[in-house]
Amino acid sequence: MIDIKQNAMTEEIEMLVGKFGSTRDALMPIIQNIQINHGMISDFAQQEVARMLDVHPVEVYGVVTFYSFLSETPKGRYIVRLCRTISCDMAGKEAVARAVERELGIRFGETTADNKFSLEYINCMGMCDQGPSMLVNDLVFTKLTPHTVVDILSKFK
Amino acid sequence: MDKIVKDNRAPVSQKPLTMPKPDKDAIGATVGIEINGNPYKVLIGTTILEACRQNNIHVPSLCYHEDLCLAGVCRVCVVEVEGMGTLQAACTFPIINKIKVRTTSEKVRKARRHVLDLMLSEHYGECYSCHRNGNCELQKLAKEYGVDSYKFGHVEKRRYQIDRSSYSVVRDMDKCILCKRCVRTCIDLQEVGVLEAKNRGNNTKITTFMDKPLADVICINCGQCINRCPTAALKANDPSDEIWNVIDDPSKHVVIQTAPSPRAAIGEEFGLPPGTSMTYQMNTALKMIGFDKVFDTDFTADLTIMEEGTELLMRLKKKLVDGDKNVMLPQLTSCSPGWIKYIEHFYPDYLDYLSTCKSPQQMFGSVIKTFYAKEHEIDPSNIVTVAVMPCSAKKFECNRPEMDSSGFKDVDYGLTTRELAQMIREAGLYLPDLPPGNFDDPFGDASGAGLIFGATGGVMEAALRTAYELVTGRPVPFENLDIIPCRGFDGVKQASVKLEKVKPEWSFLEGVDLNFMIAHGTANAKKVMESLVRGELSNIHFIEVMACPGGCLGGGGQPIPTSPEIRKKRAEAIYQEDAGLPVRKSHENPHITYIYEKFLTDGPCGHLSHKLLHTQYVKRGKFIG
Ligand code: SF4
Ligand code: SF4
Ligand code: SF4
Ligand code: FES
Ligand code: FES
Numbered sequence: 125m126i127d128i129k130q131n132a133m134t135e136e137i138e139m140l141v142g143k144f145g146s147t148r149d150a151l152m153p154i155i156q157n158i159q160i161n162h163g164m165i166s167d168f169a170q171q172e173v174a175r176m177l178d179v180h181p182v183e184v185y186g187v188v189t190f191y192s193f194l195s196e197t198p199k200g201r202y203i204v205r206l207c208r209t210i211s212c213d214m215a216g217k218e219a220v221a222r223a224v225e226r227e228l229g230i231r232f233g234e235t236t237a238d239n240k241f242s243l244e245y246i247n248c249m250g251m252c253d254q255g256p257s258m259l260v261n262d263l264v265f266t267k268l269t270p271h272t273v274v275d276i277l278s279k280f281k
Numbered sequence: 282m283d284k285i286v287k288d289n290r291a292p293v294s295q296k297p298l299t300m301p302k303p304d305k306d307a308i309g310a311t312v313g314i315e316i317n318g319n320p321y322k323v324l325i326g327t328t329i330l331e332a333c334r335q336n337n338i339h340v341p342s343l344c345y346h347e348d349l350c351l352a353g354v355c356r357v358c359v360v361e362v363e364g365m366g367t368l369q370a371a372c373t374f375p376i377i378n379k380i381k382v383r384t385t386s387e388k389v390r391k392a393r394r395h396v397l398d399l400m401l402s403e404h405y406g407e408c409y410s411c412h413r414n415g416n417c418e419l420q421k422l423a424k425e426y427g428v429d430s431y432k433f434g435h436v437e438k439r440r441y442q443i444d445r446s447s448y449s450v451v452r453d454m455d456k457c458i459l460c461k462r463c464v465r466t467c468i469d470l471q472e473v474g475v476l477e478a479k480n481r482g483n484n485t486k487i488t489t490f491m492d493k494p495l496a497d498v499i500c501i502n503c504g505q506c507i508n509r510c511p512t513a514a515l516k517a518n519d520p521s522d523e524i525w526n527v528i529d530d531p532s533k534h535v536v537i538q539t540a541p542s543p544r545a546a547i548g549e550e551f552g553l554p555p556g557t558s559m560t561y562q563m564n565t566a567l568k569m570i571g572f573d574k575v576f577d578t579d580f581t582a583d584l585t586i587m588e589e590g591t592e593l594l595m596r597l598k599k600k601l602v603d604g605d606k607n608v609m610l611p612q613l614t615s616c617s618p619g620w621i622k623y624i625e626h627f628y629p630d631y632l633d634y635l636s637t638c639k640s641p642q643q644m645f646g647s648v649i650k651t652f653y654a655k656e657h658e659i660d661p662s663n664i665v666t667v668a669v670m671p672c673s674a675k676k677f678e679c680n681r682p683e684m685d686s687s688g689f690k691d692v693d694y695g696l697t698t699r700e701l702a703q704m705i706r707e708a709g710l711y712l713p714d715l716p717p718g719n720f721d722d723p724f725g726d727a728s729g730a731g732l733i734f735g736a737t738g739g740v741m742e743a744a745l746r747t748a749y750e751l752v753t754g755r756p757v758p759f760e761n762l763d764i765i766p767c768r769g770f771d772g773v774k775q776a777s778v779k780l781e782k783v784k785p786e787w788s789f790l791e792g793v794d795l796n797f798m799i800a801h802g803t804a805n806a807k808k809v810m811e812s813l814v815r816g817e818l819s820n821i822h823f824i825e826v827m828a829c830p831g832g833c834l835g836g837g838g839q840p841i842p843t844s845p846e847i848r849k850k851r852a853e854a855i856y857q858e859d860a861g862l863p864v865r866k867s868h869e870n871p872h873i874t875y876i877y878e879k880f881l882t883d884g885p886c887g888h889l890s891h892k893l894l895h896t897q898y899v900k901r902g903k904f905i906g
Binding site for chain 1 (some may be wrong): 497
């Protein structure tokens with residue numbers, strides 16, 4: 125079973141390499157695509173990318189861990205990312221944060237037991253004038269209050 | 282899939298040092314600059330840091346290292362350049378026009394102190410309980426800048442666990458200042474690629490793939506990262522406490538063997554200039570410390586030459602005369618355990634090319650616990666063998682499970698040059714002041730051929746001195762036996778020796794050019810292996826590979842710091858000592874003749890040799906599971 129999955133992953137990466145090339149600078153688009161398709165970039169996928177681009181696996185790992193939107197571990201189906209930077213913070217992020225934690229029953233950095241939600245902080249995403257703001261996957265929600273945030277999350281449940 | 286060939290991963294912007302500099306006599310090659318108000322002339326493309334060092338102007342640095350590509354990440358080398366709004370990193374600033382530099386202005390001093398305070402605010406450690414105490418670049422800077430308090434606080438609790446998984450390298454990331462020298466060493470200099478930074482900002486940590494223990498990744502244990510780390514974040518796995526224990530135990534017979542390279546470098550640990558040979562003082566020190574016997578690894582280096590040279594001649598015969606398809610040529614040397622692990626990981630399908638000879642360290646261990654134990658009627662279970670090595674990979678090697686052909690663990694401990702120096706200090710001795718002492722019999726007198734194993738090209742030179750004479754009956758046709766094409770620090774060397782007027786039993790070699798190559802540092806080994814894979818080396822017979830830049834004398838257990846200059850000095854010391862020795866060919870070492878007469882009676886590569894002196898390798902591959 126694992127073998128079949130791994131072969132499929134190898135094929136997928138080969139296809140991505142065909143599309144983006146096999147030079148170092150193809151690394152980002154390739155791993156972004158894997159992230160989108162699988163919600164994570166497994167250690168096997170990282171090593172396959174490294175092999176095909178002729179870089180070291182640890183370099184791929186360095187890139188994956190550098191960016192918040194890439195992950196080497198599985199995450200929930202919906203990734204809730206709340207902005208923690210100063211404008212949102214001053215607009216009331218703290219109360220929203222507590223409400224989200226209560227609603228989902230997890231703390232920041234955790235994933236719900238049913239693998240549906242992961243909760244994370246992010247830094248400013250340019251919505252400062254409409255804070256507090258958050259992302260659910262790639263949807264933006266602004267001017268959050270402890271009430272609206274619960275409503276929004278319940279739509280994803 | 283087409284692959285492009287990359288010689289270095291660093292972007293061009295980071296490599297001004299490798300920018301070809303103009304010939305100094307060319308018109309417009311130099312530029313006049315001003316440093317601290319004084320005029321200087323430098324070649325275009327020189328960095329400010331280089332210009333300052335050439336002119337004895339002190340500028341501190343941390344992330345800069347002569348052996349490595351530039352990073353410009355630590356910012357302690359900042360200087361003021363007139364006309365530029367911000368301070369500039371001297372190490373990465375190439376001079377291309379007339380600039381005015383200030384290295385000591387108030388702004389510079391304050392900025393450097395600030396940078397330093399920030400580093401210390403994330404640095405966990407108390408210098409007196411640290412093995413780099415007295416030889417730490419961070420500590421030195423703190424002294425230079427008179428740090429007497431922690432402006433931005435100090436780490437009181439560990440953030441990370443110490444990684445002690447490896448037999449060779451211990452990683453304590455709480456002492457890391459993120460200079461990334463180890464990363465550049467492992468990726469660019471050695472091209473192994475074990476270490477990189479993960480995460481970012483204040484969560485940045487230097488680590489391995491998936492944060493795994495070092496023992497579980499493809500580290501080859503070369504220790505080159507240790508030699509280039511400015512702090513105590515990386516160190517070798519130190520067995521000296523256990524060694525003190527066996528020395529203090531009267532029931533144990535503790536035997537120490539010393540490799541050729543430590544003696545050419547250990548003086549540096551005691552403040553002597555690089556290239557001061559300490560062979561005989563070291564013998565005295567080892568006796569005073571309490572080792573029962575002090576032997577010379579050069580003896581088994583000679584033995585290696587006999588075995589490996591014979592193996593080569595046998596392979597040549599099988600290949601050239603018998604047309605045996607299972608015999609692989611070129612024969613690759615096998616005395617560098619870092620190289621062995623490298624080829625096991627990266628070229629697992631090419632292990633048949635390796636000589637089956639154990640390294641001199643391991644040969645010594647098995648000879649001590651068999652032949653020596655029998656001749657001296659000592660129970661081998663009471664013998665403890667210690668090996669002083671310039672190398673951290675030797676610690677891994679002696680722990681390889683197959684290294685027990687004497688029936689016991691052949692070599693109990695690998696001790697680095699640095700750790701031995703520490704033991705000597707602990708014994709209250711100052712090495713340079715000690716009277717000279719001799720090695721013990723019977724494994725004391727070795728030939729110069731064994732000695733030059735320490736430098737890149739040395740094994741090849743030693744092998745040629747013996748093989749040529751074995752085949753032709755005459756010494757190698759080089760003045761004073763100095764086979765100059767084997768020497769020097771070019772990454773990959775290639776040369777050949779013509780075999781003429783050979784003895785009748787070697788008639789198939791008449792007129793043959795013996796072609797050989799020498800590579801040092803795994804990055805160069807990789808180049809050679811890539812040619813081998815492409816089938817370009819079919820005319821080559823013998824390749825010497827050492828994992829460390831410069832060969833063993835640049836090993837991961839040698840005194841810190843290291844630089845091309847220091848390695849050159851160490852090599853000079855080794856070649857000088859060789860030139861002065863009465864016996865300079867392995868096969869003329871009387872103890873070698875003796876051991877083949879008394880013990881290994883079926884000769885080199887015979888049955889007993891195979892059992893005790895040869896080994897096999899493991900196909901490891903590079904997939905990290
Ligand atoms: S690494 Fe250097 S500064 Fe840090 S504790 Fe050790 S000696 Fe002191
Ligand atoms: S010991 Fe060698 S291979 Fe291992 S991490 Fe250090 S430089 Fe890399
Ligand atoms: S481990 Fe040493 S060499 Fe590597 S980044 Fe940290 S301080 Fe620098
Ligand atoms: S501070 Fe939250 S989006 Fe800018
Ligand atoms: S030495 Fe120049 S930035 Fe580190």
